[in-house]
Amino acid sequence: MGGQVAVLFRLMPQGVETDLKAMAEGVRGAVPAGVTIRGMQVKDIAFGLKSLLVSVLMADTSGLLDSTEQAFAKVPHVESVEVMEESLV
Numbered sequence: 001m002g003g004q005v006a007v008l009f010r011l012m013p014q015g016v017e018t019d020l021k022a023m024a025e026g027v028r029g030a031v032p033a034g035v036t037i038r039g040m041q042v043k044d045i046a047f048g049l050k051s052l053l054v055s056v057l058m059a060d061t062s063g064l065l066d067s068t069e070q071a072f073a074k075v076p077h078v079e080s081v082e083v084m085e086e087s088l089v
Contacts, residue, residue, distance in 0.1 A: 004089040006038070007065060009054045011072055012080045016048040019077070026075035027054055034059050035068050057089065 013023060024040050031037060038055040045051055054072070058064050065083070073081045 003060050005058055005060045005065070006085075006087050006089050007056050007058065007068070007083060008085040009056070009069065009072060010043075010082045010084050011052040011054060011075070011078050012045075012082075013050070013052070014077050014079045016050075020050060020052050023052055023075060023077050026077075027052070027072055030071040030075050031056070032064065032067050032071050034061065034064060053084070060088065 011023065011027065013020060020042050027040070028037065035056050035058040038057050040055070041053045043051050043053050056068065058068065065086070069081050069083065072078060
């Protein structure tokens with residue numbers, strides 16, 4: 001059976017005025033079953049724009065990465081979701 005996968009997502013907010021703490025709470029509520037959040041970090045991009053980096057651990061199961069990305073994309077005020085890193089644990 002498959003192992004565990006560590007994935008780093010970058011969530012971009014809709015604008016500089018977006019409350020990233022509220023966005024982070026939305027992410028916590030959107031995590032699919034079988035996915036564990038390892039950490040979140042706000043990262044400066046440019047001109048006051050910040051992104052939310054979300055590190056998760058999930059089973060190496062077909063479709064779970066896509067469903068997690070889609071769940072995060074539905075969080076209010078999330079403009080885009082990008083997988084930055086993916087590695088087997």
